[in-house]
Amino acid sequence: xxxxxxxxxxxxxxxxxxxxxxxxxxxxxxxxxxxxxxxxxxxxxxxxxxxxxxxxxxxxxxxxxxxxxxxxxxxxxxxxxxxxxxxxxxxxxxxxxxxxxxxxxxxxxxxxxxxxxxxxxxxxxxxxxxxxxxxxxxxxxxxxxxxxxxxxxxxxxxxxxxxxxxxxxxxxxxxxxxxxxxxxxxxxxxxxxxxxxxxxxxxxxxxxxxxxxxxxxxxxxxxxxxxxxxxxxxxxxxxxxxxxxxxxxxxxxxxxxxxxxxxxxxxxxxxxxxxxxxxxxxxxxxxxxxxxxxxxxxxxxxxxxxxxxxxxxxxxxxxxxxxxxxxxxxxxxxxxxxxxxxxxxxxxxxxxxxxxxxxxxxxxxx
Amino acid sequence: xxxxxxxxxxxxxxxxxxxxxxxxxxxxxxxxxxxxxxxxxxxxxxxxxxxxxxxxxxxxxxxxxxxxxxxxxxxxxxxxxxxxxxxxxxxxxxxxxxxxxxxxxxxxxxxxxxxxxxxxxxxxxxxxxxxxxxxxxxxxxxxxxxxxxxxxxxxxxxxxxxxxxxxxxxxxxxxxxxxxxxxxxxxxxxxxxxxxxxxxxxxxxxxxxxxxxxxxxxxxxxxxxxxxxxxxxxxxxxxxxxxxxxxxxxxxxxxxxxxxxxxxxxxxxxxxxxxxxxxxxxxxxxxxxxxxxxxxxxxxxxxxxxxxxxxxxxxxxxxxxxxxxxxxxxxxxxxxxxxxxxxxxxxxxxxxxxxxxxxxxxxxxxxxxxxxxxxxxxxxxxxxxxxxxxxxx
Numbered sequence: 001x002x003x004x005x006x007x008x009x010x011x012x013x014x015x016x017x018x019x020x021x022x023x024x025x026x027x028x029x030x031x032x033x034x035x036x037x038x039x040x041x042x043x044x045x046x047x048x049x050x051x052x053x054x055x056x057x058x059x060x061x062x063x064x065x066x067x068x069x070x071x072x073x074x075x076x077x078x079x080x081x082x083x084x085x086x087x088x089x090x091x092x093x094x095x096x097x098x099x100x101x102x103x104x105x106x107x108x109x110x111x112x113x114x115x116x117x118x119x120x121x122x123x124x125x126x127x128x129x130x131x132x133x134x135x136x137x138x139x140x141x142x143x144x145x146x147x148x149x150x151x152x153x154x155x156x157x158x159x160x161x162x163x164x165x166x167x168x169x170x171x172x173x174x175x176x177x178x179x180x181x182x183x184x185x186x187x188x189x190x191x192x193x194x195x196x197x198x199x200x201x202x203x204x205x206x207x208x209x210x211x212x213x214x215x216x217x218x219x220x221x222x223x224x225x226x227x228x229x230x231x232x233x234x235x236x237x238x239x240x241x242x243x244x245x246x247x248x249x250x251x252x253x254x255x256x257x258x259x260x261x262x263x264x265x266x267x268x269x270x271x272x273x274x275x276x277x278x279x280x281x282x283x284x285x286x287x288x289x290x291x292x293x294x295x296x297x298x299x300x301x302x303x304x305x306x307x308x309x310x311x312x313x314x315x316x317x318x319x320x321x322x323x324x325x326x327x328x329x330x331x332x333x334x335x336x337x338x339x340x341x342x343x344x345x346x347x348x349x350x351x352x353x354x355x356x357x358x359x360x361x362x363x364x365x366x
Numbered sequence: 367x368x369x370x371x372x373x374x375x376x377x378x379x380x381x382x383x384x385x386x387x388x389x390x391x392x393x394x395x396x397x398x399x400x401x402x403x404x405x406x407x408x409x410x411x412x413x414x415x416x417x418x419x420x421x422x423x424x425x426x427x428x429x430x431x432x433x434x435x436x437x438x439x440x441x442x443x444x445x446x447x448x449x450x451x452x453x454x455x456x457x458x459x460x461x462x463x464x465x466x467x468x469x470x471x472x473x474x475x476x477x478x479x480x481x482x483x484x485x486x487x488x489x490x491x492x493x494x495x496x497x498x499x500x501x502x503x504x505x506x507x508x509x510x511x512x513x514x515x516x517x518x519x520x521x522x523x524x525x526x527x528x529x530x531x532x533x534x535x536x537x538x539x540x541x542x543x544x545x546x547x548x549x550x551x552x553x554x555x556x557x558x559x560x561x562x563x564x565x566x567x568x569x570x571x572x573x574x575x576x577x578x579x580x581x582x583x584x585x586x587x588x589x590x591x592x593x594x595x596x597x598x599x600x601x602x603x604x605x606x607x608x609x610x611x612x613x614x615x616x617x618x619x620x621x622x623x624x625x626x627x628x629x630x631x632x633x634x635x636x637x638x639x640x641x642x643x644x645x646x647x648x649x650x651x652x653x654x655x656x657x658x659x660x661x662x663x664x665x666x667x668x669x670x671x672x673x674x675x676x677x678x679x680x681x682x683x684x685x686x687x688x689x690x691x692x693x694x695x696x697x698x699x700x701x702x703x704x705x706x707x708x709x710x711x712x713x714x715x716x717x718x719x720x721x722x723x724x725x726x727x728x729x730x731x732x733x734x735x736x737x738x739x740x741x742x743x744x745x746x747x748x749x750x751x752x753x754x755x756x757x758x759x
Contacts, residue, residue, distance in 0.1 A: 067613075069609070069612060069613055071609070072497075072500040072501050072504060072544060073497075073500075075500035075501055076497045076498065076500045079483060079498060079500065093613070094501075096563075096617075097501055097502045097563070097612060097615060098500060098501050098502075099482065099483055099498065099499050099500055099501070099504075099561040099563075100483070101482075101483045101484060102457060102463075102482065102484065103463075103484075
């Protein structure tokens with residue numbers, strides 16, 4: 001009987017101890033698994049999510065994420081993620097060929113679908129009973145307009161808040177800081193564009209649609225690769241273009257070849273880099289990379305040779321050669337108003353400048 | 367009493383063939399209605415379980431039964447098609463999760479189910495090997511399909527043409543197997559799952575072909591202008607999706623107009639389901655939304671009506687069998703008259719002799735009842751598995 005009493009007492013003590021214990025420390029919450037399709041989204045997600053998210057951008061360094069095709073195994077990894085951040089506007093065409101769970105998908109540009117810029121100039125083809133058809137799409141480097149980038153960041157914030165409501169305040173706080181930085185970048189670029197005063201600019205690749213529209217740049221694009229020498233035909237087309245569009249500066253996605261730079265200088269065209277940053281930069285991050293871009297645009301604006309003639313004296317750049325679509329003012333972000341400069345909306349895609357079909361179709365480096 | 371039972375038992379044992387026939391006849395006549403009832407109940411439960419796990423089903427207006435049989439059991443002809451837009455509408459409504467279904471094609475008699483990854487979650491299907499389909503041209507096999515087709519991850523399957531005379535229509539697509547599901551004892555076991563976009567490629571709504579601007583396609587180009595290239599039918603269209611050619615696969619037009627045979631809708635709540643049902647009630651709707659369980663209940667009501675006719679026939683048969691058994695006993699007593707007289711002459715009372723006869727009847731009835739109970743127990747234990755094996759999978 002005494003033994004039984006002892007056992008009961010020990011059992012009661014054990015129970016009391018357990019009850020008296022502080023609640024066991026909650027299992028540490030695993031970070032939200034986030035997969036992205038380009039570097040800007042990776043940057044936004046990491047900056048907004050902080051330690052609450054683990055962001056993966058599986059495109060191999062040096063590849064173009066817009067045209068990269070992941071293997072089935074990599075897509076399977078995307079399937080397992082809690083959140084998959086898409087750029088939208090047709091970016092990363094592999095998404096349309098993949099099976100991804102709808103629940104975790106976040107199209108970060110869906111909120112401004114009405115401001116996507118449609119591509120023009122694609123070649124239609126006929127090869128079956130369905131008749132002629134073309135593979136058209138949208139310009140997709142949306143983040144080059146900082147106001148749109150901020151909307152994408154907001155979509156990411158909302159997605160994280162839905163997935164981890166407990167951390168919503170932290171997400172929103174970090175987003176506010178990021179939005180402020182993007183707004184500052186927007187102001188710098190707007191001021192630089194104002195200083196350019198409609199001076200003609202060349203872009204080496206037609207991926208700057210949103211930048212051009214946002215700052216109402218008087219711009220034309222060719223389809224040159226920074227690491228390839230332009231062919232004689234490409235030089236001839238450029239020289240012809242310069243007779244009607246006297247640009248004094250060409251902006252490249254990456255540093256062009258020295259001989260290309262030199263020959264351009266011979267034509268009176270300086271080269272500068274405006275990196276779209278679709279892929280992970282080697283020595284900077286998204287914001288610092290964009291600040292460097294803004295530095296270069298400001299330098300161009302300050303340079304007297306960039307604006308050799310007053311825009312008012314120049315031949316109407318858009319009026320005679322623009323092939324791009326001019327969006328309505330409602331389609332533009334809340335940018336600074338600029339009077340007296342004709343808006344060069346979208347990107348001119350003069351068929352003479354494109355090799356085959358739409359220059360967006362293949363190989364546009366980021 | 368013991369002596370009476372002993373004599374009865376010895377008699378039945380001596381005439382074991384006659385006894386066995388009597389027991390079997392009576393046991394079967396008892397088992398038939400009871401076993402049939404058990405089997406029908408289990409079949410109904412199995413069919414209803416599949417329907418109950420599919421809260422709502424949307425499809426083109428037409429036969430509800432055809433829609434349910436095609437979508438849930440992969441049986442019957444493909445119903446009229448609705449569009450992918452309906453799935454998008456349901457998903458965008460926030461009222462329900464939408465799982466598209468396009469069940470039209472087959473590969474060696476196995477249904478190819480074009481759907482999305484959400485299907486596996488809705489049906490609680492788990493992978494036994496490999497991984498879910500990830501890109502166009504990949505497929506996942508149900509357990510029975512994998513066994514019958516002797517295929518597993520890494521193997522290939524070819525979709526079957528809809529008709530041998532369909533030379534210009536749907537052409538076969540070679541699909542790569544990337545996963546095999548655990549056995550679920552449902553129709554999913556014999557299906558081949560692909561992404562719905564892969565099903566559209568089988569139909570020819572999406573395709574991959576040579577780049578018409580490339581020099582390799584020059585011989586197929588009929589005319590070329592700045593903004594249009596026209597090719598003849600010799601342009602190479604791919605019938606297998608590989609890492610090398612997947613980038614050339616594309617769809618024309620908006621996917622929202624592409625066909626689906628059905629959309630499974632899994633409402634967030636009962637209220638959401640009712641709201642969703644209400645949205646498709648108008649006569650002007652081109653789609654119908656229904657509760658599969660109601661359609662299956664109607665089908666089962668029909669089956670139960672047939673069952674009642676069968677039971678009536680069995681009842682008549684039972685009366686005939688029992689009458690035959692009674693006749694066998696009565697004739698047996700007449701044949702045994704001298705034997706019974708001997709029993710009485712050697713001192714057996716009339717009640718003891720009657721007791722022997724009654725004991726024989728009781729033993730036969732008890733053994734027949736026990737046999738019927740055993741058969742019913744077996745049916746109850748293995749009926750579900752048999753139904754799943756022979757009817758549902």
